[in-house]
Amino acid sequence: MVLGASLLFALLLLGGFAAGYLLVDIPPANSAATAQSNVYLYRDGTQIARDGEVNRQNVRLSRIPLPVRHAVLAAEDRDFHSERAVDPKAMVRAAWNTVTGKGRQSGSTITQQYVKNYYLGQERTVTRKVREFFIAIKLDREQSKADILEGYLNTSYFGRNAYGVQAAAHAYYGKDISALDTAEGAYLASLLNAPSAYDVAAHPENRPRALARWNYTLDGMVTENWLTLSDRAAMIFPMPQSAGPATGLSGQRGYVVQAVEDWLTGHGVVDERTLARGGYRITTTLERGKQHAFAAAVDRHVMSRRDSGRAADRNVRVGGASIDPASGRVVAMYGGIDYTRQYVNNATRRDYQVGSTFKPFVLAAAVEHGSVTRDGRRITPDTLYDGTDRRQVLGSHGPTGYAPENEDNVSYGPLSLRLATDHSVNSVYAQLAQDVGPRRVRETAVALGVPESTPDLTATPSIALGVATASVLDMAEAYATLANHGRRGTYSLVERVSRDGVELELPVVPVRQAVSREAADTTTSVLMGVVRRGSGTAALSAGRPAAGKTGTAEGDRAAWFAGYTPELATVVAVMGQDPDTGAQRSLYGALGLPRINGGGAPAAIWGEFTAAALAGRQARDFELTVAEGGDESFYSSGDSSADSSADTSGGASGGASGDAYDDLSAGPSGAPRRAGDDPSVPGASEEPTGDGRSAGVASPPNVVGTGTGSGTGSVAEGGVPVDGGVRTGGGTTDGRPSTPGRTGGRPVDGGPDGGRDGLDGLDGLDGWEGRAPDGIDGAGTTDGAGTTDGRGGDGAEPQGTGGQRGWQAHADRR
Numbered sequence: 001m002v003l004g005a006s007l008l009f010a011l012l013l014l015g016g017f018a019a020g021y022l023l024v025d026i027p028p029a030n031s032a033a034t035a036q037s038n039v040y041l042y043r044d045g046t047q048i049a050r051d052g053e054v055n056r057q058n059v060r061l062s063r064i065p066l067p068v069r070h071a072v073l074a075a076e077d078r079d080f081h082s083e084r085a086v087d088p089k090a091m092v093r094a095a096w097n098t099v100t101g102k103g104r105q106s107g108s109t110i111t112q113q114y115v116k117n118y119y120l121g122q123e124r125t126v127t128r129k130v131r132e133f134f135i136a137i138k139l140d141r142e143q144s145k146a147d148i149l150e151g152y153l154n155t156s157y158f159g160r161n162a163y164g165v166q167a168a169a170h171a172y173y174g175k176d177i178s179a180l181d182t183a184e185g186a187y188l189a190s191l192l193n194a195p196s197a198y199d200v201a202a203h204p205e206n207r208p209r210a211l212a213r214w215n216y217t218l219d220g221m222v223t224e225n226w227l228t229l230s231d232r233a234a235m236i237f238p239m240p241q242s243a244g245p246a247t248g249l250s251g252q253r254g255y256v257v258q259a260v261e262d263w264l265t266g267h268g269v270v271d272e273r274t275l276a277r278g279g280y281r282i283t284t285t286l287e288r289g290k291q292h293a294f295a296a297a298v299d300r301h302v303m304s305r306r307d308s309g310r311a312a313d314r315n316v317r318v319g320g321a322s323i324d325p326a327s328g329r330v331v332a333m334y335g336g337i338d339y340t341r342q343y344v345n346n347a348t349r350r351d352y353q354v355g356s357t358f359k360p361f362v363l364a365a366a367v368e369h370g371s372v373t374r375d376g377r378r379i380t381p382d383t384l385y386d387g388t389d390r391r392q393v394l395g396s397h398g399p400t401g402y403a404p405e406n407e408d409n410v411s412y413g414p415l416s417l418r419l420a421t422d423h424s425v426n427s428v429y430a431q432l433a434q435d436v437g438p439r440r441v442r443e444t445a446v447a448l449g450v451p452e453s454t455p456d457l458t459a460t461p462s463i464a465l466g467v468a469t470a471s472v473l474d475m476a477e478a479y480a481t482l483a484n485h486g487r488r489g490t491y492s493l494v495e496r497v498s499r500d501g502v503e504l505e506l507p508v509v510p511v512r513q514a515v516s517r518e519a520a521d522t523t524t525s526v527l528m529g530v531v532r533r534g535s536g537t538a539a540l541s542a543g544r545p546a547a548g549k550t551g552t553a554e555g556d557r558a559a560w561f562a563g564y565t566p567e568l569a570t571v572v573a574v575m576g577q578d579p580d581t582g583a584q585r586s587l588y589g590a591l592g593l594p595r596i597n598g599g600g601a602p603a604a605i606w607g608e609f610t611a612a613a614l615a616g617r618q619a620r621d622f623e624l625t626v627a628e629g630g631d632e633s634f635y636s637s638g639d640s641s642a643d644s645s646a647d648t649s650g651g652a653s654g655g656a657s658g659d660a661y662d663d664l665s666a667g668p669s670g671a672p673r674r675a676g677d678d679p680s681v682p683g684a685s686e687e688p689t690g691d692g693r694s695a696g697v698a699s700p701p702n703v704v705g706t707g708t709g710s711g712t713g714s715v716a717e718g719g720v721p722v723d724g725g726v727r728t729g730g731g732t733t734d735g736r737p738s739t740p741g742r743t744g745g746r747p748v749d750g751g752p753d754g755g756r757d758g759l760d761g762l763d764g765l766d767g768w769e770g771r772a773p774d775g776i777d778g779a780g781t782t783d784g785a786g787t788t789d790g791r792g793g794d795g796a797e798p799q800g801t802g803g804q805r806g807w808q809a810h811a812d813r814r
Contacts, residue, residue: 037050038257040257041284042287043329049257051257058154059165064153064165065178068180068188069153070224071186071188071189072152072153072189072192073224074220075189075213084109111136114155115135115139154166156192159171159196163276169188172187172201182221182231183237186221186235190213196265198210201242201243202344205350205455218235249339249340254339254343256286259473262348263494264494267506268507269505270497280499284493285330285493286332290609296612298572302318303318305591314578315577315578316590316591317342319348319349320334320346320472320570320571321334321472322570322571323569324480324567324568325483326567327489330476330492331568333493334347335347348473350454350471350474352575353467353469353557354469354470355551355598356466356598358445358463358466359424360549362436364444364519366436367519368519369440371435372435378628379432385414385416387413387420387428388427390403390406390427393434402430406427407426412425418526421526421529422533429464430461433462433463433464445463448481451474454470454474456468467554472571473571475560476570479569480564482527482569483524483547483564489509489510489512517625519627522624526630528545535550536548536549538600538606539563539606542607542610544565544619548562548603549562550603556576556586556595559587560572560574561599565619565620567620572602572606574601574602575587
């Protein structure tokens with residue numbers, strides 16, 4: 001019976017094989033040679049772009065250098081000349097690896113790949129695979145290996161809309177295929193595996209992967225005796241040229257097309273080769289009005305201020321992305337000045353450090369996990385940390401050997417996490433990351449939306465300082481999760497995709513609670529302070545309740561502002577890159593400023609774009625559910641007397657904070673000068689746009705201070721004093737506090753800086769902050785009265801819609 005069953009099974013297989021061989025004919029070439037364009041649309045159905053026709057130029061095999069042919073075989077099919085048309089073992093092995101989660105593999109020979117490219121399509125179906133099997137067998141009997149290899153090299157997709165090795169040689173190296181050397185041929189061969197994943201010009205962050213694949217190809221040539229060891233050792237990676245974009249993709253259009261294609265292929269909606277064949281109608285989530293508003297804001301605050309006579313201005317790049325937190329739709333994206341002039345999409349590239357925009361993830365992790373300090377205190381925004389410059393991070397077993405610098409080497413002394421966030425104090429946040437646990441910080445960042453594969457996202461205390469190189473779009477997704485009270489869903493660039501009237505299925509990720517609402521909302525509460533009184537006050541130009549964080553990459557190679565309102569999360573980065581070499585460059589001297597900070601141009605762009613994007617919609621307050629100790633009373637817009645009476649005896653916030661300094665050093669030393677709008681001061685950001693001068697008087701109730709001096713300080717146009725500012729309750733004219741305060745109540749509504757000494761136990765703090773309370777452009781007081789001189793409206797509303805223009809420039813505290 002067993003023998004009979006085995007024979008019957010063998011006969012069935014043989015019969016099926018014979019039937020398949022007889023029934024499946026070699027079809028005519030598919031329509032790839034005359035592929036249609038893809039059409040890209042805004043969400044409202046208006047057209048963004050139509051990509052170009054297929055770029056192909058067939059060449060004879062004899063024109064393709066032998067080393068280039070060998071490189072392709074080394075990368076794709078080393079046994080091509082000796083093997084049969086199909087390799088059943090490789091097919092079974094690839095299927096097993098795919099099923100068991102070891103990665104999707106094809107197991108196809110070059111002959112099978114040629115059949116798929118030229119005669120069939122890229123569909124992943126059993127029917128297509130069966131047809132491919134039989135056509136490959138027939139083709140191998142009817143054509144020589146040389147003919148098959150020539151066809152394969154002329155039909156394979158190399159990325160950049162280039163079909164065939166000749167088109168690829170021009171697209172990547174600007175030369176005829178006959179002029180390609182071995183190293184260049186090995187790079188083109190490497191691209192066949194996954195073109196967009198190995199294009200190091202379009203995606204600089206992919207260089208390590210591309211190098212690994214290039215080395216694999218060359219090593220294979222050595223193994224097959226197609227390349228000598230000495231020649232192999234002398235090889236230098238041949239950096240490809242920047243892409244020459246298709247016509248009709250100028251301005252932002254090309255960046256949109258590139259990002260959408262990456263999204264579709266990266267999410268498995270359609271593979272890269274099939275998409276390149278064209279015929280797809282792709283409706284994006286982008287909104288036309290918001291897209292144009294983003295470009296206008298970038299032009300006003302950066303591009304129009306560049307000067308051809310300044311060498312540093314050649315290096316300026318800008319990237320931006322904006323997401324609706326509720327729906328997860330990307331509503332606007334800014335990729336660069338022009339796709340035909342700057343090919344790399346600055347919104348999606350992952351090679352610039354995110355700087356201090358990463359710090360909110362550390363705070364969220366602390367609240368999420370109920371973390372405590374080394375001495376057992378529950379971590380809240382009011383928890384005191386030592387902000388001394390280059391203070392060594394302490395672990396469970398003592399010093400860790402890591403002692404990060406603060407911006408401008410400023411030592412702040414003891415201060416609360418809330419204030420450390422306002423001024424982005426590195427020494428505090430590195431210790432906070434250690435206390436929370438670097439691994440937990442990393443997990444929280446990934447949960448919020450930072451890709452797990454982000455370069456330099458390592459679980460060490462330095463993670464808090466933003467050494468990771470996430471993209472602008474990645475950071476927008478993470479901040480959108482914070483804005484959405486910790487809920488994360490599907491972030492998408494594509495609304496729908498169809499071909500020939502048939503819609504493709506798009507991935508849908510169920511909404512999940514990435515972090516608790518308390519963790520997200522407490523972080524939001526703290527980030528509101530960054531906008532109201534910290535390094536991000538230029539974002540007040542949005543005229544709405546906002547939360548955000550500034551950031552600066554190491555060496556000032558990039559400046560970031562990431563922020564959100566209840567309706568919109570937006571991230572902006574200004575980057576420095578040499579247009580000739582592609583190397584990252586410092587932004588020192590760009591736009592005529594000593595340096596560019598997150599609180600300057602990025603925050604100004606953010607503010608203008610947000611105001612335009614939400615124009616006509618009523619401003620909404622954040623509805624926050626904060627963890628214990630996460631609230632701050634002056635955020636409310638109620639009667640100032642309520643707050644002033646709440647802490648008449650010093651209270652938990654005033655008195656306790658002051659008493660906590662008994663065992664700590666007294667106040668900050670070497671405190672910073674607030675750069676404001678004075679370009680002569682290191683740390684200055686944008687040129688002032690306001691016409692008011694700070695003249696607020698800080699004399700809050702319930703504050704006991706021993707500091708003296710009421711120096712007016714040097715005030716730059718725009719309303720931000722540099723040295724001290726006007727102060728009657730303490731502080732000195734050199735911008736440093738005198739002695740630590742031990743009593744005091746919370747500041748009143750409208751006076752966030754008046755009374756800070758009582759809140760944080762630092763008498764005279766307003767003197768070194770150099771900030772006038774309220775009134776913004778004009779005069780104001782901390783009793784909530786304020787004036788309308790600066791168009792700031794009621795002083796009890798520090799985040800009013802008027803007077804913001806004078807607040808548009810502050811140094812970031814990285």
